[in-house]
Amino acid sequence: MNVLAIGCHPDDLEIGCGGTLALYAKNCHDVFMCHVANGDKGHAVIMPDELGKIRTAEAESSGATLGAKKVFNINVPDLFVDSHIEEQVNDVVEVIMTVRPDIIITHSPDDYMRDHVETSKLVFNASFSSSIPHYDTKAKPYPKIAPLYYMDTLAGVGFLPEEYTDITDTLEIKLKALEKHETQLKWMRDHDGIDFLDFVRTVSKFRGLQSGVKYAEGFRLYKGWPRIITKRLLP
Numbered sequence: 595m596n597v598l599a600i601g602c603h604p605d606d607l608e609i610g611c612g613g614t615l616a617l618y619a620k621n622c623h624d625v626f627m628c629h630v631a632n633g634d635k636g637h638a639v640i641m642p643d644e645l646g647k648i649r650t651a652e653a654e655s656s657g658a659t660l661g662a663k664k665v666f667n668i669n670v671p672d673l674f675v676d677s678h679i680e681e682q683v684n685d686v687v688e689v690i691m692t693v694r695p696d697i698i699i700t701h702s703p704d705d706y707m708r709d710h711v712e713t714s715k716l717v718f719n720a721s722f723s724s725s726i727p728h729y730d731t732k733a734k735p736y737p738k739i740a741p742l743y744y745m746d747t748l749a750g751v752g753f754l755p756e757e758y759t760d761i762t763d764t765l766e767i768k769l770k771a772l773e774k775h776e777t778q779l780k781w782m783r784d785h786d787g788i789d790f791l792d793f794v795r796t797v798s799k800f801r802g803l804q805s806g807v808k809y810a811e812g813f814r815l816y817k818g819w820p821r822i823i824t825k826r827l828l829p
């Protein structure tokens with residue numbers, strides 16, 4: 595399968611579905627990652643222009659750790675992700691047309707901040723528009739409207755998973771990938787007083803407790819025609 599995960603900021607996919615992406619890669623599926631925002635405002639000292647470049651490099655290195663074939667960057671400045679801006683929709687449509695995914699993973703539409711919520715809507719819209727033959731982009735339309743999975747919210751708040759993946763074997767890869775986002779581990783420590791590796795391990799352990807394994811990630815399938823499936827696509 596071609597697996598496409600589209601997150602908001604450069605580290606969001608590692609947090610929400612990094613263990614699952616590593617599992618897909620281990621099982622010889624082709625994994626593609628995409629971040630919509632460039633992460634340029636996630637720091638108190640490093641200025642946005644410089645930070646955007648550093649975080650793009652961190653995301654590439656993290657993607658390689660998880661086994662992704664490519665990491666796409668839509669390059670929207672932090673806090674300006676907007677599902678009604680045509681250019682942003684077009685860019686996501688082009689990524690979908692290029693990857694031609696069998697499954698798409700993104701944020702839950704009720705996650706904790708606007709960029710995440712808008713990314714969720716953007717992916718929902720774009721993954722329909724990408725099937726339209728006369729949608730005007732450089733890439734070739736992709737007739738399939740892929741099943742769409744929502745990953746866990748930050749800290750799992752308000753999110754009741756319907757499917758779980760056992761990431762016991764890939765938790766360390768997930769955390770190693772997250773460690774590549776050095777600026778963010780420091781930012782979370784300085785700005786929010788949070789040990790982010792411990793934070794992410796804790797949520798994985800909690801989802802594992804719910805599903806009878808050591809570590810897990812939780813997902814919900816978007817249920818609307820024609821995205822309903824009869825077999826499990828998650829690993």
Ligand SMILES: [Zn+2]
Pocket residue numbers: 602603606710
């Ligand atoms: Zn984020």
